[in-house]
Structure formats: C-alpha cells, structure tokens
Amino acid sequence: MRLVALISLSISLLTGCALHNYGDDQFQLRMAAHGKDIMWVPTRIDTATQMLALAQVKSGDIVFDLGSGDGVIPIQAAKRYGVRAVGIEYNPDLVALSKRNAIRENVQNLVTFKQGDIFVEDFSSATVLTLFLGESLNLKLMPTILKMKPGTRVVSNTFRMESWIPDQEVSVRSSETTVGTLNETIYLWIVPANIDGTWEFTGLPSLDKTAIRFIQKKQFFDGTINTSGKRSIAFEDGRIRGDAIQFDFEVNGKKYSFRGQISGAQIRGVLNGDSKLPVVAKRL
Ligand SMILES: C[S@@+](CC[C@H](N)C(=O)[O-])C[C@H]1O[C@@H](n2cnc3c(N)ncnc32)[C@H](O)[C@@H]1O
Structure with a gap:
C-alpha cells in the first residue's frame, strides 16, 4: 500500500x-x-x-x-x-x-x-x-x-x-x-528518554521510599510499584514526551497522578499538580 x-x-x-x-x-x-x-x-x-x-x-x-x-x-x-x-x-x-x-x-x-x-x-x-x-x-x-x-x-x-x-x-x-x-x-x-528499569521513588503517599519497575515501549510504559511485602500495585498507560514523564496510579483506593521531568538517572516532579507533594526518584 x-x-x-x-x-x-x-x-x-x-x-x-x-x-x-x-x-x-x-x-x-x-x-x-x-x-x-x-x-x-x-x-x-x-x-x-x-x-x-x-x-x-x-x-x-x-x-x-x-x-x-x-x-x-x-x-x-x-x-x-x-x-x-x-x-x-x-x-x-x-x-x-x-x-x-x-x-x-x-x-x-x-x-x-x-x-x-x-x-x-x-x-x-x-x-x-x-x-x-x-x-x-x-x-x-x-x-x-x-x-x-x-x-x-x-x-x-x-x-x-x-x-x-x-x-x-x-x-x-x-x-x-x-x-x-x-x-x-x-x-x-x-524521541523519548529511556526510563526502562527500576527506580527508587521518594515522596509517594503512604509508600515513601519504594521501588518502581518501569517496562518501556518507546514513548509508552507500564509499571509495578513494590509496596514492601504487601501486594504490588500495577499501573498502565504511562507516557514519556522527550524528558517529560506522566503516570497515574491508585493506592488504598485513592487516585494519584504524577507529572515530572527525567534528567539522566534522576526524575523530579509532583503529585496531583501540587508543589507541596514533591516526588524524586533515582535509577537503581
Ligand atoms: C524521496 S527523496 C526525498 C528528498 C528530500 N528529503 C525531500 O523531501 O524533498 C529521497 C532522497 O534520498 C537520497 N538517498 C537515497 N539513499 C540515500 C542514502 N543512503 N544516503 C543519502 N541519501 C540517500 C536520494 O538520492 C533522494 O534524493
């Protein structure tokens, strides 16, 4: 065709x-x-x-x-x-x-x-x-x-x-x-930044320091949040646009959305658009 x-x-x-x-x-x-x-x-x-x-x-x-x-x-x-x-x-x-x-x-x-x-x-x-x-x-x-x-x-x-x-x-x-x-x-x-792999996140609600495993397919990714011993939380439909990253997830029935920027081995951003809820992550 x-x-x-x-x-x-x-x-x-x-x-x-x-x-x-x-x-x-x-x-x-x-x-x-x-x-x-x-x-x-x-x-x-x-x-x-x-x-x-x-x-x-x-x-x-x-x-x-x-x-x-x-x-x-x-x-x-x-x-x-x-x-x-x-x-x-x-x-x-x-x-x-x-x-x-x-x-x-x-x-x-x-x-x-x-x-x-x-x-x-x-x-x-x-x-x-x-x-x-x-x-x-x-x-x-x-x-x-x-x-x-x-x-x-x-x-x-x-x-x-x-x-x-x-x-x-x-x-x-x-x-x-x-x-x-x-x-x-x-x-x-x-061109999306590469985030495939495991990252340690600090600042997520009721999880604080936790590991997230991203599985990336070009500008899209899914993830699994490790909740130290409890059942892990999976999410889908994460998006990367250049250095910008976004994904949504749910903890204890509450919905959160994360928006941030990737800079090499670090991600910085906020939850729910609230600057009082900062989140940082480093590649493990
Ligand atoms: C379809 S034309 C497009 C020309 C131009 N980009 C445009 O949009 O008007 C493809 C061009 O690629 C060139 N080309 C083909 N293979 C190439 C290669 N391996 N390295 C560099 N140029 C190549 C051809 O000579 C041709 O001019």
Missing part, C-alpha cells in the same frame, strides 16, 4: 515535472532516477513548511534532512525560522543543486549540504530530523533515532515507522493521481 503510494506519488511528480520544474538548468528531476536506497521524489514546498511547523521549529534548533534531494527542507527551515540546517544526500548532482538553490534563496550561510550516506554520516547533533524515505528505510534508521537526545522531533513525509506509533499525525493534502486519490500525511515522533 505504502509502496503504491510512493510509486503513484513518483509518477504524478515525474509526469508533472515540467509543471513543477524541479531542478534547474543544470540538473532536473528526470535526470535523478536513482538515489542510493531510494530515488529522488521532492517534497513540495507547502508540505515542507507544514513538516517544519509540526516539528515546532524554533530559534536554536538544528534541522537535519536525511536524503535531502534538492535541499527544499533545510532551505525552508533556514528561510522561515533562521535556524541552521543540514542536508545529507548521496547523489553529488543533488548536493550541487541544493547548494545552488541555497544561494538563490540567500540562506547559504545557514545551510550545509553534505554528500554522504545517511547510514554512515553522524546526525546526532540534530534537534529536528526530517525524513521522506519510505517505511523500510525509516525502520532501519529507528534504532539510531531512538538513541538521539530525548526531545528530538522527527517528522516524516508519508511514511511511518511500523512499531513506533507517531505522537501526532496530520493530513496535509490529497491529490488525484493515475491510481486514485493520494492522501498525504505527515507524522511526528518525539
């Missing part, structure tokens, strides 16, 4: 090439049939700007586009938000085109285009990562992405990442193609 989406998107873009005029007098879309792992199919400018808006790009961000084609996403990031942006692209002709495009848009001081393989180059300094690569390439990148700094925003045009449920998705446009209506969706993931 997704492959059909990419093929029909490619056909509609390639046949509409003259209309959209991707490329310049030195290099055009029709010349770039082969990328390394996927061919060049450009993201439209309006979709690129919606991807950057979904990532909530702000001053100080560093945007990386993996497989950057003609550079549309890094160039729009620099143009609209004044941030630094980097494109990694395998095809040297596209790297050269991107550099010419950056000069035309007068953002050459903010953008860098690097010829290289996205599976070799380092993009760990990105605070925003953009992708238009296909689901299997997204999936291949996923283990590296999950090790990036918590809070890194990842936005993908059209393609998901299988088992990693997006934090948000937005339908940006639908268009008529030779194989029917193509709905274009963009997806956002926020």
